[in-house]
Amino acid sequence: MEPILKARGLVKRYGKVTALDRCDFDLLPGEILAVIGDNGAGKSSLIKALSGAVVPDEGEIWLEGRQVAFGSPLDARGAGIETVYQTLAMSPALSIADNMFMGRELRKPGVMGRLFRQLDRPAMERFAREKLNELGLMTIQNINQAVETLSGGQRQGVAVARAAAFGSKVVILDEPTAALGVKESRRVLELIRDVRARGIPIILISHNMPHVFEVADRIHIHRLGRRLCVIDPKDHTMSDAVAFMTGAKLPDGVEEAA
Amino acid sequence: MEPILKARGLVKRYGKVTALDRCDFDLLPGEILAVIGDNGAGKSSLIKALSGAVVPDEGEIWLEGRQVAFGSPLDARGAGIETVYQTLAMSPALSIADNMFMGRELRKPGVMGRLFRQLDRPAMERFAREKLNELGLMTIQNINQAVETLSGGQRQGVAVARAAAFGSKVVILDEPTAALGVKESRRVLELIRDVRARGIPIILISHNMPHVFEVADRIHIHRLGRRLCVIDPKDHTMSDAVAFMTGAKLPDGVEEAA
Amino acid sequence: EVSACLITKTDTNPFFVKMKEGAEAKAAELGVTLKSYAGKIDGDHESQVAAIEACIADGAKGILLTASDTKAITDSVKAARDAGILVIALDTPLEPIDAADATFATDNFKAGLLIGQWAAAKMGADAANAKIAMLDLAISQPSVDVLRDQGFLTGFGIDTKDPNKWGDEEDPRIVGNEVTAGNEEGGLKAMEALLAKDPDINVVYTINEPSAAGAFEALKAAGKTALIVSVDGGCPGVQDVKDGVIGATSQQYPLLMASLGIEAIAKFAADGTKPAPTEGKDFFDTGVALITDQPVEGVESIDSAKGLELCWG
Amino acid sequence: MADEAKAATSYEAGLKGASSRVAEFHEDTNTLKKIQHWLHQTPSAVPMIVLVVSLIVFGLLSDNFFKATTLSTILQQIAIVGILGCAQTIVILTAGIDLSVGAIAVFSSVLMGQMTFRYGLPAEVSIALGLCLGTAMGAVNGFLISRLKLPPFIVTLGTWQILLASNFIYSRNETIRSSDIGEQAPALQFWGGSIEAGGVKVLYAVFLMIALVAIMAYVLRSTAWGRHVYAVGDDPDAAELAGVQTKRVLIQVYALAGLFCAIAGWVMIGRFGSVSPTASTGQLGNIQSITAVVIGGISLFGGRGSIVGMFFGALIVGVFEMGLRLVGTDPQWTFFLIGVLIIFAVAVDQWIRKVAA
Amino acid sequence: MADEAKAATSYEAGLKGASSRVAEFHEDTNTLKKIQHWLHQTPSAVPMIVLVVSLIVFGLLSDNFFKATTLSTILQQIAIVGILGCAQTIVILTAGIDLSVGAIAVFSSVLMGQMTFRYGLPAEVSIALGLCLGTAMGAVNGFLISRLKLPPFIVTLGTWQILLASNFIYSRNETIRSSDIGEQAPALQFWGGSIEAGGVKVLYAVFLMIALVAIMAYVLRSTAWGRHVYAVGDDPDAAELAGVQTKRVLIQVYALAGLFCAIAGWVMIGRFGSVSPTASTGQLGNIQSITAVVIGGISLFGGRGSIVGMFFGALIVGVFEMGLRLVGTDPQWTFFLIGVLIIFAVAVDQWIRKVAA
């Protein structure tokens, strides 16, 4: 099957630090691809390169077979790639609804919207409330609260709800459940399955092995800035995966890089 | 046994939102107390009140039987309470070593240190490197890197290493493993056990039930801004705990608050 | 090749702009290289010190200086003279006056005095119950500001108390002092404020003609008239005298000062002679004349037609 | 393997029947609490209160203060600062700062005047050209700041000097006299016209300022562009990642600020009658407008505050200046007291916010 | 139960034998890369390069430029801005700004002079008192900013006005003449003394400035206090949580800035000979010092940059001003070109950083 999103030889250096070291990547249509690896292995750098948030120093990216070069996250979003970054990318002083609709605001119908470009706040707030309820984030008492006043987990929930609601081709989630509670994490996993059911492939970065093995179709193991191997969760145990990603074992047919 | 840290009737309001609603708290000497609860239940608000980062609107706190009122985190630290906040409290532009020793820098021995108050950088860097290695954070390539250039997990590792290294009476960890990998999380759990072995009690906030049940001596379940109950992990299953904290079940002898 | 420096207080006030033009014209005529410097704001002493240092570094033959701080600049002037440079004070004498090799100046106190005397005579008996608005330059009270203000009050017959400071007078005829920065905007705002304080103002002293024009706008908007007096004698100002906006103004001659200064430097470079002061004074007086179309008894004046011939831009 | 994973999360069984109650807490409903909440929600209310208090104090201190003419004079004295404040507000909301506002205003007014009087263009054409040129000056600031990523403070410090110097060089320091403009190009003085009601004159310029503030309040609150301005100031990286075209927004903001400054320049002609390159606004317009913005409760770090607050901020300064003059202190003492009162106004603002938080 | 928990994390068995290799990547070692890396590590290098280039350009344009006297004149012209820049640097590192630096300097110099001449105190006592009073003025700023949590911009805007007005009122606009000081209180003029070597005079003031920059560079880099200053500017909440006494640090920073300003005031007496309340440093000192700081690559948002950069920044401005004077541009054009060059210097800085990143 032709990958929907493909990258070859990505390199990203930060001063002395090499975050991506000739890294390859493939995402197949309709799949949930988990990316796992040690802290600092370069997972976030990889998805930043794929989503236009950083421009890689070297390497090429293809979306649906066409080579692309995203100059900004907006380009990637225009191409249908929606991302939840580890830093969440929220404007702290703005409200939940403002944040969810940032860059794609709804306007009032009729002349107020067309001519005076007035925002349709009630509609946006309704939508936001709905999406948060889907995630079970009902402890949010006030939909007009500024994001900076939310608890860590609530904030993450808002970011995930945003990506899931708007993604059209690829949804990328960088540790979406890191700060979430048991209940909320479960809802996110269900949401991920829902999104896949809509035919949209997902890239999921997570350190939670049980979750990864539960939902992933394939697992990309990242080590020292590059793809070590891709495994099928049905063929390997969690223990194997952990051993590969920490360098305790080498997968078959792969040699430790020089 | 007399609690080493005790609180009664803590209340904290943020505008319309009540984050702590007449909350009680007890930490016994030498124990690992886990605090669990939904997102937004008020766990972080609780530990902020205990560590001086916010001043509660009402309520009282006792440390080793003496009533205390911390006006700032420094007061609490002076009293021996060391905290890892969920937001990590790092200065992004400063180096790892600078951050670890913030507020308790080492000075050069001899006249350079005493008179010219020169920092002993090599010693601080050595110490920082050592503590990070203990946590297995060896992917940090350069100990003089600014904290803002670290990956999310690396940053968290630095914060945990700081608290563990300097805590003397109580160590508080707010979701210390949220962004950490499998290997690094394991190391943190070991570290928590080490700290307890030194006789220092620990408050651990975490959404990771297996970890909580593995290390905790007692579990404080937080719900809707107050302590719902305290359970012993040996007497209850994880499933029970999850049911209590999400409100699916009520523990014996507790009624849902009005 | 002879090189000279012109250092003015600012280079935004038309007075100094014209002074510079006069100097440049003369310098071109005599083949002197002229470099101009100026303070950044009114009363900017440091920039003038820096400018003198630059002139010394540059090996200039002479410096024409309108000092912002007439006492403080003397050290730098001494350094320049020690370096063999002829220093001529323009417009404002230094303190002491012999700190410079020569001084080509108008007497700002006298300029103020003339308009004060004119206003008092014009009002006649009403002068005893005049309501006077004083529109000054800046709160730092540079010396022109003080001299013109105190000259006016003296001419009008008001006790100036400390003659080195404006604003300390207690005469009830003074409605208030306001600063204007010497431009239309400042004149307008200051006049509006003073009118709010007392709508019956009938005499307006202004530091220069742009601020007088601003004050006139405020009076016009309020539907009032008053006797406006000013100092400078620039062409727009004289035109305003002709149009009846300003009652009288004291005219000074910056072009003359500048061209005389350049000539003196050229002469000094050629044969080392220094210019001599006006007989009976310790400086070379370039003169001041009262311009008004409503002459009064006892104060010598010329009319605006004559003033327009003599005006400096 | 997946089964193994299932086992590892079996404890989630406890979730079944989880409560879906939204946390709700009792709310204090006494009047004081309500006022506090309202203050908290309405950032421009605090400067308004400071304003009202100072009005009352000066009213008590001076008999002349509460006259209609005095109040209309205050309004007309802040008209220009208010318009420059609109420019400054949008810039500061993006965490920038514009030191060149006054210079753009003065240079635009000089350009409008000179195009009419030096080149003989009809006044209307000169005005249109002047507004375009002002916008262009702002856009240059925006370009340097967003594309070359230079700090706004230093860029506008540079353009401030450049524009002010250009202004003096181009105008040859010549003032165009009020009577000449009145005769030959009255359109330039349009905003100096006034409406009279009951003996009180209110300048068109005052209405223009209020209209601009109202329009910008609407734009900032109720349009997507306005939200983007806030987002860019709040956290530019986050805004960029969230899909805001931060660079475009920045250029637009500075260009719009330039337009407002040019409008202020046009208003200056109406207000002062003449066109003068030495107008103090060129030097002081930036500090004055920043003062209004900050007293109005807008954060210099961007992303927080409302333009209506800026309007009250400008009014507070205007009221202080006029009030002190009427009470009759000499200019040096006025200068002193305005310094004291600026600090005092912000301290009161901060105190009310703290009480209300 | 704990056993259940064990089972849930059984997959961690895979950790056994985990590699403990530190990630290491090949490093490019060619010279260009090394230079880039060095530039990246040394934030003050960029202004230094701009400085060297401008020195060369002016050297080519004017014969008189590369004379020892010219260069020593440039140094003495920036001495005061350099000292004020030290004050401004520490304040800006805490994400603050101090608009009152110039006013404190001038007022302190007036106080030193008047205490000697009006009250007849010995010059040394007056100097000590003047330095204390300057420190106190700074401390008041610090108090208002840290305790009352008022924005630094507005606090120092207020104290700027207050101190400047006090200065004029207190001094009664009187200049104390150089010859009087020379006779009666030569200690006041101490920093105007000079060392002559090979016909070139270098003022003590220049050495003082360099010493202050060196000391502060050491303090900021190598003491705990210096690190705290950076931490407070970087993220005050984080610093507070991490155990920095942010309020105390802020007060200390502003008080120290006040002391530096008072020192600058003393130096002013030496440099200008006389004590003049109208010295334009009172009005312009803030913008000049901020310009030096920003050209020196220090972020106005706090926490980033080095004081040595500020020194080069001040030198760049000094070199431009002197160079343009010698080339003989007229003042408005000088003003214009300095504006251009400020933007240019920062653009080059930004470009080099980008290339080096």
Ligand SMILES: Nc1ncnc2c1ncn2[C@@H]1O[C@H](COP(=O)(O)OP(=O)(O)OP(=O)(O)O)[C@@H](O)[C@H]1O
């Ligand atoms: N802006 C930056 N400047 C310098 N170094 C950086 C920067 N961003 C990332 N790095 C470095 O690149 C490496 C990879 O970081 P990255 O964030 O991609 O890791 P990660 O796999 O996402 O880790 P985690 O699981 O902890 O989030 C790390 O060593 C980090 O220190």
Ligand SMILES: Nc1ncnc2c1ncn2[C@@H]1O[C@H](COP(=O)(O)OP(=O)(O)OP(=O)(O)O)[C@@H](O)[C@H]1O
């Ligand atoms: N500064 C603040 N202003 C307003 N509301 C706040 C503020 N801080 C916290 N809250 C609110 O208080 C409640 C409790 O927040 P808290 O951070 O204590 O939750 P938590 O239990 O730590 O959640 P999580 O597990 O997601 O970290 C939340 O509803 C949050 O929105």
Ligand SMILES: [Mg+2]
């Ligand atoms: Mg990451």
Ligand SMILES: [Mg+2]
């Ligand atoms: Mg929390």
